[in-house]
Amino acid sequence: MKEKYTLNDWKMRLVGIPLLAFLIPAIIHFENLIKFNIIFVYNVLISGLITFALWEGNRYIIVAMRRHFPDYNQTEKRLLSEAVLALAYTFVVTLVLDELLCKIFLRSKGTMLGFKISLIPTVLVYLVYEAVYFFEAWKANVRKTESLMREGVQSQLEVLKNQLDPHFLFNSMNTLAALIDDDNTDAQDYLERLSDVYRYVLVSRNKDTVLVEEELAFVDAYVYLNKIRFRDNLLVEKDLSIAAYQQHVTPLSLQMLIENAIKHNVASKENPLKITIREDNNYLVIANNILEKTVLEKSTRVGLQNIINRYSLLTERRVEITRSDNLFSVKIPLLAQLT
Secondary structure (H helix, E strand, O other): OOOOOOOOOHHHHHHHHHHHHHHHHHHHOHHHHHHOOHHHHHHHHHHHHHHHHHHHHHHHHHHHHHHHOOOHHHHHHHHHHHHHHHHHHHHHHHHHHHHHHHHHHOOOOOHHHHHHHHHHHHHHHHHHHHHHHHHHHHHHHHHHHHHHHHHHHHHHHHHHHHOOOHHHHHHHHHHHHHHOOOOOHHHHHHHHHHHHHHHHHHHHOOOOOEEHHHHHHHHHHHHHHHHHHHHHHEEEEEEOOOHHHHOEEOOOHHHHHHHHHHHHEOOOOOOOEEEEEEEOOOEEEEEEEOOEOOOOOOOOOOOHHHHHHHHHHHOOOOOEEEEOOOEEEEEEEOEOOOO
């Protein structure tokens, strides 16, 4: 479950509210500041009340809008909503306080003049909070970019350690294809799918995201290779909209989840392993029935944590893992193309 956005700004409020409460009347009523008479003290107290009401109310609006529009591509909507709500709130607060002050102290500057003065703390509050927010977002973006680069470099190093030279392997596959009898179509198909799998790994390894359509074509080739071994004991079903195929996922993420399902579960004629890939509210859900092996196959050391780490660098939406008595499922976010 996604954590709610919170602000740790008590120091800013502790300093900012009294400071604005003093500065605004000091600038507007400078002659009373020089005299430092009772009228100036009165104006500071009134300013403090108005500043507190405006600061806390607008702060609530800021937090609510950041929770409602958390993504970077929603910045324009968030700022527009904040501006409309801030103006409305400031006007209402000014109207209520002016009426209250008029009744209690028989004194008022007029609603429009009070509204114009009240805009000063409102604008300052938004400038400070948005400046801090954008600076923090910029720092987080820099950290994510650096982490993503490190992850990419590490992945490439692992590939270089564990893979044969691709040209050598493809040349070997071509030689093997020439040696296979033309009538042996099963062997020819198997070798072709194996080439497709290896080619996709090489092409996609330097990408942050790939089209779901491309990833699923790769998954089809990977599943084909495994069905030669498991035949009808392995069932993979897909239920996706056309729009989902044009979204993006991290490369090899679906393959890793299918590999984990095969690695950790029994697939037999009596109890076939069923894997489903479906769409759910801008997520892909990969689920399988649980038929755990008593002895696990040798781990490739590439699994769920790898997927979780990569998605954490690309989006605020989390990978969700659910396990019941008979079903294991992983939800991975569908992504827009990175720019």
